[in-house]
Amino acid sequence: MRVIGILGGMGPQATLDLYQKVLQFTPATRDQDHLQVLIWSDPHIPDRTAAILYGGEDPSYALCAGTARLVKGGAECIGIPCNTAHYYLDAIRRAAAGVPVLDMIELTARSARTQLDADAVVAITATRATLATGLYNKALTLHGLKAMVPSPAEQEIIDDLIFGPRGVKAGFVDENNCRRFQAVCSRLFSSGAEAVLAACTELPLLAHAASSVLPIIDPTSVLAQALVNFGLADMAAGRGG
Amino acid sequence: MRVIGILGGMGPQATLDLYQKVLQFTPATRDQDHLQVLIWSDPHIPDRTAAILYGGEDPSYALCAGTARLVKGGAECIGIPCNTAHYYLDAIRRAAAGVPVLDMIELTARSARTQLDADAVVAITATRATLATGLYNKALTLHGLKAMVPSPAEQEIIDDLIFGPRGVKAGFVDENNCRRFQAVCSRLFSSGAEAVLAACTELPLLAHAASSVLPIIDPTSVLAQALVNFGLADMAAGRGG
Numbered sequence: 001m002r003v004i005g006i007l008g009g010m011g012p013q014a015t016l017d018l019y020q021k022v023l024q025f026t027p028a029t030r031d032q033d034h035l036q037v038l039i040w041s042d043p044h045i046p047d048r049t050a051a052i053l054y055g056g057e058d059p060s061y062a063l064c065a066g067t068a069r070l071v072k073g074g075a076e077c078i079g080i081p082c083n084t085a086h087y088y089l090d091a092i093r094r095a096a097a098g099v100p101v102l103d104m105i106e107l108t109a110r111s112a113r114t115q116l117d118a119d120a121v122v123a124i125t126a127t128r129a130t131l132a133t134g135l136y137n138k139a140l141t142l143h144g145l146k147a148m149v150p151s152p153a154e155q156e157i158i159d160d161l162i163f164g165p166r167g168v169k170a171g172f173v174d175e176n177n178c179r180r181f182q183a184v185c186s187r188l189f190s191s192g193a194e195a196v197l198a199a200c201t202e203l204p205l206l207a208h209a210a211s212s213v214l215p216i217i218d219p220t221s222v223l224a225q226a227l228v229n230f231g232l233a234d235m236a237a238g239r240g241g
Numbered sequence: 242m243r244v245i246g247i248l249g250g251m252g253p254q255a256t257l258d259l260y261q262k263v264l265q266f267t268p269a270t271r272d273q274d275h276l277q278v279l280i281w282s283d284p285h286i287p288d289r290t291a292a293i294l295y296g297g298e299d300p301s302y303a304l305c306a307g308t309a310r311l312v313k314g315g316a317e318c319i320g321i322p323c324n325t326a327h328y329y330l331d332a333i334r335r336a337a338a339g340v341p342v343l344d345m346i347e348l349t350a351r352s353a354r355t356q357l358d359a360d361a362v363v364a365i366t367a368t369r370a371t372l373a374t375g376l377y378n379k380a381l382t383l384h385g386l387k388a389m390v391p392s393p394a395e396q397e398i399i400d401d402l403i404f405g406p407r408g409v410k411a412g413f414v415d416e417n418n419c420r421r422f423q424a425v426c427s428r429l430f431s432s433g434a435e436a437v438l439a440a441c442t443e444l445p446l447l448a449h450a451a452s453s454v455l456p457i458i459d460p461t462s463v464l465a466q467a468l469v470n471f472g473l474a475d476m477a478a479g480r481g482g
Contacts, residue, residue: 011272012264016257019282023253029411030404031252034284040314041260043275073281073314163271170270 004227005075005099007066007092009041010048010082011169014201014220018081021224026232035231038075040066048084049129049163060088064095071099077230079223080104081201083126087133100230107226108197108219109139115215116145116195122217123148123193125158125184126200136199148193154184161206168202181206182213189214245468246316246340248307248333250282251289251323252410255442255461259322262465267473276472279316281307289325290370290404301329305336312340318471320464321345322442324367328374341471348467349438349460350380356456357386357436363458364389364434366399366425367441377440389434395425402447409443422447426454 004022008015019039028034045063050056063085070078078101080086086105093101112122122145124136131137137147150158161181166172181203185196195215198204204218245263249256260280269275286304291297304326311319319342321327327346334342353363363386365377372378378388391399402422407413422444426437436456439445445459 009272009275009277012275012278016261016264019260019280020257023257023412028284029406031250031284031286031288031410034250034253034282036250036285037253037280037282038310038314039260039278039280039282041275041278041280043269043272044277045272047272069279069314073279073310165270169272171264 002076002231003074004035004037004231005070005073005078006037006039007063007070007078007080008039009043010045010085011202012041012043013168013171013173013205014081015039015041017201017205018079018220018224021221022227025225025228035228038070038073040070040073042066048082048087049127052084052087052129052132059085060091063088063092067092067095067101071096075099077102077227079227081220081223083136083199083201083219084130084133086135087129102223102226104219104223105135105139108199108217108222109136109143109145111222112140112195112197112217113143113145115217118144119146120194121146121148121192123150123188123191123196124199125150125188125196125203127162128155128159130199136197140197148188148191150184150188151191154187157184158200158203162200162202168205173205178206178209182209185210185213185216243317243472244315245276245278245472246311246314246319247278247280248304248311248319248321249280249323250284251286251326252443253282253284254409254412254414254446255322256280256282258442258446259320259461259465262462263468266466266469276469279311279314281311281314283307289323289328290368293325293328293370293373300326301332304329304333308333308336308342312337316340318343318468320468322461322464324377324440324442324460325371325374327376328370343464343467345460345464346376346380349440349458349463350377350384350386352463353381353436353438353458354384354386356458359385360387361435362387362389362433364391364429364437365440366391366429366437366444368403369396369400371440377438381438389429389432391425391429392432395428398425399441399444403441403443409446414446419447419450423450423454426451426457430455
């Protein structure tokens with residue numbers, strides 16, 4: 001029996017979303033069928049976008065300290081429901097001291113390729129920092145997909161949906177924001193996107209309406225499924241031994 | 242800055258509900274305004290109802306081990322989103338080694354009294370084990386309220402809503418179960434209840450429709466608010482120092 005660890009709080013709503021999806025993807029008819037999960041939700045981790053783009057406080061220390069806390073607490077596999085934080089994945093993996101840390105970006109690109117034809121155009125909706133790191137661009141290309149980025153006007157709406165005074169990080173997971181995200185996705189579809197990658201963990205919270213326009217690839221769901229597979233596979237192995 | 246600990250997994254949906262309410266009750270416009278939360282969700286803790294009523298495996302060991310894990314992980318205050326588990330509160334507090342463990346039952350009875358007149362009749366909807374412990378009966382009486390228990394037929398529906406093959410612990414948080422809980426609350430109202438205490442942490446998940454019938458007292462909300470107060474009060478003190 002192995003323990004799932006979640007390095008969260010970036011933001012906390014996205015962590016809630018990951019935990020909810022872990023529960024949803026676990027076949028269970030009673031409490032005892034579910035997996036053991038240790039969540040460290042640390043919203044005080046310095047802003048990743050500010051650090052990457054504007055020289056803000058480096059979040060590495062807090063990310064590594066949180067990872068060490070999870071490992072010390074017994075986590076045997078770690079998922080990070082924040083795409084931008086994956087810029088620091090190497091440092092996080094060193095702090096995990098051998099405990100596997102899943103790469104949500106690689107897992108998502110691989111999952112996208114199973115759903116889409118080769119050379120399909122995937123629009124990346126994300127923070128400017130995630131775009132600047134080029135992580136998704138590289139991962140999608142490696143898996144034979146074509147990355148597309150939003151126009152400046154579309155990016156402004158995406159920023160506002162994530163960080164704005166009435167955005168998801170401010171607690172607004174509402175119909176109005178869902179419609180605004182749907183409108184961005186419609187514009188991306190008109191510009192040639194065949195799928196939209198909701199590549200900031202705040203965005204899948206708004207994706208319900210948009211999924212009627214074109215396929216929405218949700219890294220949080222991909223990560224949740226991978227964490228559940230890890231837990232269940234091990235439980236099955238444990239039964240065999 | 243102090244860390245909130247949640248000893249959860251009993252069941253996991255109730256833990257998700259507590260975490261969601263902690264986020265909802267925290268005044269925040271960005272990630273960094275939220276509190277640090279450490280959640281140990283252990284759905285493998287032996288069933289509390291089976292232990293209390295039918296001589297099933299004692300959950301004390303797992304509850305105390307989970308508490309120790311939270312304390313070791315840095316939790317500075319602990320909440321337990323499971324009413325039945327409060328039967329083991331003394332043992333849990335010993336395992337917490339001085340870290341405060343909130344008493345959701347006492348907090349809820351106190352909160353109920355602030356909402357209701359003296360001698361108001363409060364119907365306790367809960368597991369049979371929670372009823373058998375008499376914890377809410379005693380707490381409500383101490384706070385000048387009158388406890389009422391459901392009829393055997395009503396209790397059968399409540400058991401089924403919690404533990405049944407299409408109950409909350411099996412993942413069914415749906416309209417049908419909300420209507421069934423509402424129907425139970427209507428019957429309790431007809432029998433003289435002035436409020437319903439949703440005294441199993443699975444039941445507030447079904448309480449939306451029922452709250453149109455009579456006041457529903459939600460221990461998960463009371464616990465979430467107490468945890469947030471703990472975190473914010475300390476942050477304010479920290480700023481002062």
